[in-house]
Amino acid sequence: MATTHPEHEKNGIPFYPDHVKTEFYVTVGILVLAAAIGIIGLISPVGLQAPADPLNTPLHVKPEWYFLALYQLLKYIPPKVLGIDGTVIGVMAPVLGVLLVLLWPFFDKKDDSKRAMRIRAWVVGIGVVVLIALTLWGEVS
Amino acid sequence: MSETNPSGKTWHNRLLYSSAAADDRSRMRAVANNLILHLHPTKVPAPALRWRYTWGMGGISATLAVVLIVTGVLLMFRYDASVAGAYTSIQWIETQVMFGSLIRALHHWSANLLVVTLFLHLLRVFYTAGFKDGRAINWTIGIILFLVVLAFNFTGYLLPWDQRAFWATTVGTDIAGSLPAVGDLALVFLRVGWSVSEATLGRFYGLHVIVTPLLTVGFMLAHFIMIRRVGVARPL
Numbered sequence: 052m053a054t055t056h057p058e059h060e061k062n063g064i065p066f067y068p069d070h071v072k073t074e075f076y077v078t079v080g081i082l083v084l085a086a087a088i089g090i091i092g093l094i095s096p097v098g099l100q101a102p103a104d105p106l107n108t109p110l111h112v113k114p115e116w117y118f119l120a121l122y123q124l125l126k127y128i129p130p131k132v133l134g135i136d137g138t139v140i141g142v143m144a145p146v147l148g149v150l151l152v153l154l155w156p157f158f159d160k161k162d163d164s165k166r167a168m169r170i171r172a173w174v175v176g177i178g179v180v181v182l183i184a185l186t187l188w189g190e191v192s
Numbered sequence: 193m194s195e196t197n198p199s200g201k202t203w204h205n206r207l208l209y210s211s212a213a214a215d216d217r218s219r220m221r222a223v224a225n226n227l228i229l230h231l232h233p234t235k236v237p238a239p240a241l242r243w244r245y246t247w248g249m250g251g252i253s254a255t256l257a258v259v260l261i262v263t264g265v266l267l268m269f270r271y272d273a274s275v276a277g278a279y280t281s282i283q284w285i286e287t288q289v290m291f292g293s294l295i296r297a298l299h300h301w302s303a304n305l306l307v308v309t310l311f312l313h314l315l316r317v318f319y320t321a322g323f324k325d326g327r328a329i330n331w332t333i334g335i336i337l338f339l340v341v342l343a344f345n346f347t348g349y350l351l352p353w354d355q356r357a358f359w360a361t362t363v364g365t366d367i368a369g370s371l372p373a374v375g376d377l378a379l380v381f382l383r384v385g386w387s388v389s390e391a392t393l394g395r396f397y398g399l400h401v402i403v404t405p406l407l408t409v410g411f412m413l414a415h416f417i418m419i420r421r422v423g424v425a426r427p428l
Contacts, residue, residue, distance in 0.1 A: 063237040070236055077248060081255045085298060092297020096286055102279045103358030105387065112359040114367070115349050117307045117342065121367060138370045146371075153335045155318075156328035163321040175315050 119189035120182050121145055126189075227420055236424050245320065249313035256306045257412065261405065263299040271351065273397035275390040278353035303345050310338050322425040330418040337411045340404055347400040350393060361396070362388050 064070060114122050125141040132140050161167070224234045270289055272281040285292035314334065317323060323331035350361040365388065369379030384391035 066232045066234060066236055074251070077251055078255070081252065085259065085302075088298055088301045089294045092294050092301070096293045097297050097300045099279065099282055099286070099352055100354040100356045103275075103353045103355055105358070105389075107355075109355055109359055112363050114360045114364045115345060116304075117345065118364060118367070122363065125367060125370070136372075139372045142367065142370050142375075143372065149335070149339070152314075152318075153332055156323035156331045160324070163324060168319070168321070171319050171321070175319055179315070 113189065116186065116190070120185035123185045123189035123192070227417060233420060233423075247312060247316050249309045249316060253306060253309045253313055254412070256302045256309060257408065259298060259302045260306065263295045263302070264401070264405075266295050267299055268401060273351070273393055275353065275393060278351060278393060282352045282354075303348060306341055307345060310341055314338060317425075320425070325425070326422050327418070327425060330415060330422065333411055333415050333418065337408065337415060340407045340411065344400065344404040344408065347396040347404065350388075350396045351400065353393065358388060361392070365392075 113119065121141075124144065125138065128137040128141040130137045159167075223229045267285065270281055270285050270292070272278055282296070285296055287293075289295075317331065317334070346361075346364060349364075350357045365379055365382045368382055369375045371378055380386070382392070382395065383389070384395050
């Protein structure tokens with residue numbers, strides 16, 4: 052890991068050997084993780100369900116877990132919100148959310164401060180809690 | 193470090209040549225700052241490398257991407273993108289191919305993990321304001337990469353052609369279909385028709401093994417080149 056030499060604090064540590072050493076540890080860690088996944092995969096394979104059958108709809112149809120929050124939002128949004136079609140809001144909210152995230156740096160150009168950091172912490176916190184809550188809800192419902 | 197190349201004005205000059213520099217020192221700097229001539233930065237700021245600051249998520253994501261490419265190519269050797277063959281080819285990979293189950297598990301779990309690590313990487317960069325000081329474009333590239341990876345996972349999910357895959361894709365494409373104005377267009381583009389069929393499988397396979405990988409690798413290169421050019425962000 053990075054040294055704490057005052058010179059290095061100011062001007063940066065040499066990429067070689069200091070940073071390369073860190074990278075080496077990371078690589079070893081990832082190889083260990085890969086091996087662990089491999090062992091889990093051998094004990095309990097990813098597996099397959101029954102072959103796809105368009106005529107036989109399963110009881111609980113769910114998308115992949117990373118789309119569950121979006122799916123849950125769509126499922127439970129009221130049909131009309133403020134006179135706008137609920138589905139449109141349910142689909143457009145994430146699209147607008149992604150656009151906001153995409154364009155954030157182009158609006159937030161001031162020098163960083165502790166206050167701005169706190170605001171971002173709240174944005175992150177609320178966003179993550181909502182996302183996780185929706186995903187868990189989708190998982191159990 | 194973010195010292196700019198004192199020579200060449202255009203980006204390709206900066207990228208490819210170290211053109212005429214005034215003295216030895218600036219020539220040396222031109223080489224050290226050049227991406228092709230000197231792949232790694234000569235120095236990186238120590239505070240920007242602490243684990244509690246970076247979480248190491250960018251590097252882990254990049255490594256997962258490499259794992260996914262390698263295992264993905266191996267799976268492609270045996271996978272058959274047809275309704276008649278998809279399911280049985282996965283069964284074949286799982287049971288008959290040497291280490292097939294391992295390769296598929298690595299591919300499956302790395303893909304799922306990649307969504308998590310990319311999301312954490314995004315959160316960390318957002319929280320620490322890594323998108324400031326000339327890094328706005330790279331932030332945008334990062335978000336695009338995340339969306340491409342989601343498309344990657346979405347298209348890959350259908351390929352085993354089992355019940356879970358089929359119906360997840362059905363509801364997933366339904367979500368795309370409920371977009372205002374362009375919904376029907378998106379739905380027909382994804383499904384190649386109004387229902388999930390063999391044509392959908394072909395489309396998702398093409399998107400999964402050619403389109404999204406090229407986009408990913410291209411944007412990853414851009415992402416890394418930008419980090420190299422602008423420098424690693426320092427903590428506040």
